[in-house]
Amino acid sequence: MKQFYVYMLPFISLLCSFNAISEVRINGFASIVAGQDTDNKAFINSPYTDEIDFKPESKFALQVSADLSQGLSATAQIIARGANDFDAEFEWAYLSYELNDNHTIRAGKLRLPFYKYSDYLDVGYAYPWIRPPRAMYSLTFSTYEGLSLLSNFTLSDWDIASNLIYGNVEDTFFETTSPTEGQLKDIYGINFQVSKDWFSAYIAYVATDVFIPTSSIESVAQISDAVSPGSGTQISLDSDYGDFLGLGFTIDYHNWLLNSEWSKIAIEESLTLDNEQWYVSLAYRFDNVMPYVTYQTTETKRKTANISDSAIPVQIHPAQPSLNNFLQSVLDGQMFEYNAYTIGVKYDFHDSAALKFEYNRYNDIVDIGSLGSFENPESSGNFSVAIDLVF
Amino acid sequence: MMKLKLCILPLICCSHFVFADIAVIVHPSNSNAMDASAISRLFLGKSKKFPDGSVAIPLNQIDASSATGKFNSKALKKSSSQLKAYWSKLVFTGKGSPPKSVDNDLAVLELVASNPNIIGYVDANVITDKVKVLTTF
Numbered sequence: 001m002k003q004f005y006v007y008m009l010p011f012i013s014l015l016c017s018f019n020a021i022s023e024v025r026i027n028g029f030a031s032i033v034a035g036q037d038t039d040n041k042a043f044i045n046s047p048y049t050d051e052i053d054f055k056p057e058s059k060f061a062l063q064v065s066a067d068l069s070q071g072l073s074a075t076a077q078i079i080a081r082g083a084n085d086f087d088a089e090f091e092w093a094y095l096s097y098e099l100n101d102n103h104t105i106r107a108g109k110l111r112l113p114f115y116k117y118s119d120y121l122d123v124g125y126a127y128p129w130i131r132p133p134r135a136m137y138s139l140t141f142s143t144y145e146g147l148s149l150l151s152n153f154t155l156s157d158w159d160i161a162s163n164l165i166y167g168n169v170e171d172t173f174f175e176t177t178s179p180t181e182g183q184l185k186d187i188y189g190i191n192f193q194v195s196k197d198w199f200s201a202y203i204a205y206v207a208t209d210v211f212i213p214t215s216s217i218e219s220v221a222q223i224s225d226a227v228s229p230g231s232g233t234q235i236s237l238d239s240d241y242g243d244f245l246g247l248g249f250t251i252d253y254h255n256w257l258l259n260s261e262w263s264k265i266a267i268e269e270s271l272t273l274d275n276e277q278w279y280v281s282l283a284y285r286f287d288n289v290m291p292y293v294t295y296q297t298t299e300t301k302r303k304t305a306n307i308s309d310s311a312i313p314v315q316i317h318p319a320q321p322s323l324n325n326f327l328q329s330v331l332d333g334q335m336f337e338y339n340a341y342t343i344g345v346k347y348d349f350h351d352s353a354a355l356k357f358e359y360n361r362y363n364d365i366v367d368i369g370s371l372g373s374f375e376n377p378e379s380s381g382n383f384s385v386a387i388d389l390v391f
Numbered sequence: 392m393m394k395l396k397l398c399i400l401p402l403i404c405c406s407h408f409v410f411a412d413i414a415v416i417v418h419p420s421n422s423n424a425m426d427a428s429a430i431s432r433l434f435l436g437k438s439k440k441f442p443d444g445s446v447a448i449p450l451n452q453i454d455a456s457s458a459t460g461k462f463n464s465k466a467l468k469k470s471s472s473q474l475k476a477y478w479s480k481l482v483f484t485g486k487g488s489p490p491k492s493v494d495n496d497l498a499v500l501e502l503v504a505s506n507p508n509i510i511g512y513v514d515a516n517v518i519t520d521k522v523k524v525l526t527t528f
Contacts, residue, residue, distance in 0.1 A: 101440070159437060287470075
């Protein structure tokens with residue numbers, strides 16, 4: 001609380017004196033989201049059950065930004081998420097320095113620029129939906145520690161913006177299936193965006209060394225090593241090259257808003273499947289009411305195991321399948337494909353707040369593994385209501 | 392016939408205020424010429440300088456001021472909610488912050504008259520000779 005006053009003091013003095021040389025801004029946003037699945041199929045991709053729940057997606061955030069003059073500023077964003085029992089955590093914390101009119105360098109804890117809405121994933125007020133399409137926004141980690149160079153140019157009537165990044169991620173991966181402490185080392189990437197009037201488009205490429213010693217994959221790597229010594233490294237996520245490619249465009253023409261994004265994720269030399277996802281969303285603005293529809297889909301690509309045809313020793317696997325056959329069954333067990341239809345409406349009932357209703361219908365198409373429900377994988381519905389605000 | 396002409400006359404005089412009711416103003420010593428798109432870029436934080444290279448400080452009015460809504464819809468072509476959403480994208484990513492807001496036309500006139508770097512907007516009928524009108528919407 002004392003800290004709060006320390007931050008507030010210069011802010012109050014700013015209100016009194018327009019020419020203050022250093023200033024502190026406090027902004028915030030919040031989303032209160034209630035959701036309920038139409039039936040209890042434990043669809044893992046939905047954080048809800050058939051009972052109404054306010055917790056999984058509600059959040060409250062404060063951002064404090066100190067402008068230290070001469071282009072230097074410090075920003076921290078603290079978020080309390082319902083999913084995390086409303087424990088407040090730093091989501092962003094960085095120093096920013098304007099090198100010149102076109103370039104700003106940032107250092108600290110920053111957001112990975114994967115998608116169009118990555119930078120303001122949590123700010124529900126800034127997009128039409130209650131949450132960005134899940135099939136697309138599927139990566140569970142979203143921040144890294146490192147550097148970012150933001151550049152802005154104008155070329156005739158086009159605004160061009162790029163974000164070059166370098167850093168690391170330390171996080172708990174595969175949280176819903178087998179939580180594992182892992183690292184993404186030497187992440188580098190670029191997000192390049194062009195925009196003009198009603199059109200904008202981006203391309204993003206992020207590459208990294210993936211080190212995530214998940215127990216389930218490690219145990220398969222040991223089996224592989226036992227049959228074909230040295231082959232475990234082709235199974236383990238032991239500093240393997242992983243990359244992300246994303247593309248997207250937005251058309252905001254008169255009252256129409258059309259959004260589409262596509263991405264592909266792959267990790268080499270590992271027991272993982274490449275996956276691809278995309279969505280398209282169309283919205284129409286009637287003054288302060290905006291109905292929208294979205295179609296989204298994600299699927300894995302089948303991969304063929306090709307390490308050794310030797311049989312697995314009987315003491316490891318009684319049926320003694322060939323290593324390749326065994327690995328193939330593990331790979332195929334990870335396959336999934338699902339799509340979802342969304343219909344919703346955003347109502348700007350206040351200058352700083354929006355009310356949203358959304359219905360999602362998820363359809364499992366291929367679901368051998370852990371993503372959906374085993375009992376009834378065909379489909380699941382979800383109703384959600386949200387109030388998003390900024391202040 | 393004479394009566395009819397007399398009726399039209401006040402309509403013509405009024406029309407100036409009806410159609411051009413928001414004036415974008417700068418300090419009289421500011422010699423930059425700017426069109427609607429350049430003004431909109433300044434107020435949306437897409438550019439930070441006048442055409443001559445000097446620093447531009449755009450000045451907003453608070454939401455409650457009548458000039459704000461008119462300026463947002465006519466010059467920026469955005470509703471108040473759209474503008475809030477636009478700025479929240481920049482504010483919460485550290486990429487920018489909206490111009491400062493003052494309470495009313497008088498505060499804008501005073502600040503613009505005292506600083507050649509400030510650009511503001513006011514109702515066209517409060518203009519004084521201490522400021523220069525860049526354009527009207």
